Amino acid sequence: MSKYVIIGNSAAAIGCVEGIRQVDQKGEITLIASEPHHTYSRPLISYLLYGKTDEQKMKYRPNDFYKKNKVIKRLGETVTEIDKKEKTVTLKNGEKIPYEKLLVATGSNPFVPHMEGLESVKNRFSFMTLDDAKALDKALKKDTRALVVGAGLIGLKCVEGILDKVATVNVVDLADRILPSILDETGSGLVKKFLESKGVEFHLRDSVERFEKNKAVLKSKKTIEFDVVVIAVGVRPNISLVSDIGGKCRRAIITNNKCETSIKDIYAAGDCTESADCATGDMKVMALLPNAYMQGETAGINMAGGTKLYENAIPMNAIGFFGYHMITAGDYIGQTYETLEGENYKKLFYKDNRLMGYIMIGDVMRAGIYTSLIKNKTDLATIDFELIKEKPQLMAFSKKKRSEFLAK
Amino acid sequence: MKRIYVNEKWCLGCHLCEYYCAFANSGKDSMVKALKNVTINPRIRIEERGGISFAVSCRHCEEPLCTKSCITGALTVNDGVIQIDKDKCVGCYTCILTCPYGAIVPSETGAIQKCELCMNNSAGKPACVAGCPNKAIVFEEKE
Ligand SMILES: Cc1cc2nc3c(=O)[nH]c(=O)nc-3n(C[C@H](O)[C@H](O)[C@H](O)COP(=O)(O)OP(=O)(O)OC[C@H]3O[C@@H](n4cnc5c(N)ncnc54)[C@H](O)[C@@H]3O)c2cc1C
Numbered sequence A: 001m002s003k004y005v006i007i008g009n010s011a012a013a014i015g016c017v018e019g020i021r022q023v024d025q026k027g028e029i030t031l032i033a034s035e036p037h038h039t040y041s042r043p044l045i046s047y048l049l050y051g052k053t054d055e056q057k058m059k060y061r062p063n064d065f066y067k068k069n070k071v072i073k074r075l076g077e078t079v080t081e082i083d084k085k086e087k088t089v090t091l092k093n094g095e096k097i098p099y100e101k102l103l104v105a106t107g108s109n110p111f112v113p114h115m116e117g118l119e120s121v122k123n124r125f126s127f128m129t130l131d132d133a134k135a136l137d138k139a140l141k142k143d144t145r146a147l148v149v150g151a152g153l154i155g156l157k158c159v160e161g162i163l164d165k166v167a168t169v170n171v172v173d174l175a176d177r178i179l180p181s182i183l184d185e186t187g188s189g190l191v192k193k194f195l196e197s198k199g200v201e202f203h204l205r206d207s208v209e210r211f212e213k214n215k216a217v218l219k220s221k222k223t224i225e226f227d228v229v230v231i232a233v234g235v236r237p238n239i240s241l242v243s244d245i246g247g248k249c250r251r252a253i254i255t256n257n258k259c260e261t262s263i264k265d266i267y268a269a270g271d272c273t274e275s276a277d278c279a280t281g282d283m284k285v286m287a288l289l290p291n292a293y294m295q296g297e298t299a300g301i302n303m304a305g306g307t308k309l310y311e312n313a314i315p316m317n318a319i320g321f322f323g324y325h326m327i328t329a330g331d332y333i334g335q336t337y338e339t340l341e342g343e344n345y346k347k348l349f350y351k352d353n354r355l356m357g358y359i360m361i362g363d364v365m366r367a368g369i370y371t372s373l374i375k376n377k378t379d380l381a382t383i384d385f386e387l388i389k390e391k392p393q394l395m396a397f398s399k400k401k402r403s404e405f406l407a408k
Numbered sequence B: 001m002k003r004i005y006v007n008e009k010w011c012l013g014c015h016l017c018e019y020y021c022a023f024a025n026s027g028k029d030s031m032v033k034a035l036k037n038v039t040i041n042p043r044i045r046i047e048e049r050g051g052i053s054f055a056v057s058c059r060h061c062e063e064p065l066c067t068k069s070c071i072t073g074a075l076t077v078n079d080g081v082i083q084i085d086k087d088k089c090v091g092c093y094t095c096i097l098t099c100p101y102g103a104i105v106p107s108e109t110g111a112i113q114k115c116e117l118c119m120n121n122s123a124g125k126p127a128c129v130a131g132c133p134n135k136a137i138v139f140e141e142k143e
């Protein structure tokens, strides 16, 4: 019987394998995932279309990963049910697999809202998986007119991936600005202008009222003709395996700082979970790869009998389009400090002598120094805040701190 | 593990470490060819202000946030040394977002670059340490 069962095969699941193996070299691990592929980096699907990586290079871990970590893999299989009393998971084919400790790392699925006439569109896609990306790629030709619904991280990464392969790209979003989850108005404006200069056309504060085969009629009554549509309006955490058996969930599965769910011996990690934002204490879905990996690793260590707490998470993001980079982190509350020089924009948010969040666009050098101020809740009175406002630098810390950083 | 330690008291602010770093990682066999008329992009950087200066490079953390955060698996820890597979790296800068020392920088190719303790270049041991005229940078085992 497998001591450990992991549902999922992405960042959180891999983190869990590596966490377990830090503590327990022997206990049998079974890893089950719907996707049939060797573990791959999900964010790289846009880079694949863009031609910046290939299927071999986008593998998240080397070819011998499962063998080296003694993982029994069941790829291409879907778990339909967890039995918390019998401690088994059931696969689609009815097979039951027993567990002592279980990790649910099921990630999320694209959310496709009801849109009139969408069924009549032949070439419609989501942009979440390697298979999505490959299917989309096949449908693209030099003269393709692409329509992307959603100007968030996933929609715009898709735009970057396909822009050079098609004739036109139109983007529609309900929001009044692009990347609203990570950028303020000024930042969104800069990135929008940049993407427009590359040929992307935006239709903001607008939405698709209905599809008529190859035509989208927008609420504004504008019409857009297209050959291919990508729906990227949002994602839904895959929580049903846990919510079906009474595990506590809100938008996502609620986990504590050991990455346990409310059900004994069931852990959860990654995009399917809510965890505490260490800077504010609020429970949030912080759907990004670093958090998924570190939650998974924490879960794995705890599942194997070690002790590790996951208590350093904040919302954060690094993303770029055609070489124009932006890094953001934390919460956008409190007083602000802002600089704008050409395409370089920076905004810091601080409150009660703490850095709460920041946005850096263009020049993102050494952004991690700001990130650590947020995570460590550094008292800004103990550093030279005026200096560090200018740019992230260790010089702003006390001599003692600097020596801790560099000489110890 | 042997690590690089910096003692700001001894740093002259001469920037020689930056030049030795750039040379060691240039793949060129002469310092002139490697450095003349080029703007160097070293993996160790001097911070200086008001008479204080010190060098900053990767600390090869035991809990490396960059490596755990890397979205591609391009950063790995090998015998304690955090290494970058530049072929795999897509330049998303998630590691720059997470490194608390600001020790990871973009390279000319779009991939990132970082100190690998000169394990992967012709120097074979940290060139900045060898080049520092005042022993402000040392390579030693502590505890
Ligand atoms: C286009 C795109 C770009 C992105 N860019 C970035 C970026 O630049 N930086 C960043 O940090 N993050 C990015 N993300 C987010 C990042 O991909 C996720 O945060 C990360 O993949 C989460 O990992 P996970 O392990 O929680 O889940 P997922 O990667 O979602 O994986 C879940 C796995 O569970 C499996 N599964 C689900 N249900 C079942 C079931 N019932 N039975 C069996 N298996 C099941 C699925 O097949 C899948 O393999 C991006 C995402 C997308 C789509």
Ligand code: SF4
Pocket: B069, B070, B071, B072, B073, B074, B075, B084, B088, B089, B090, B091, B092, B093, B094, B095, B096, B111, B112
């Ligand atoms: S920039 Fe390269 S090394 Fe850094 S996180 Fe992204 S892929 Fe990994």
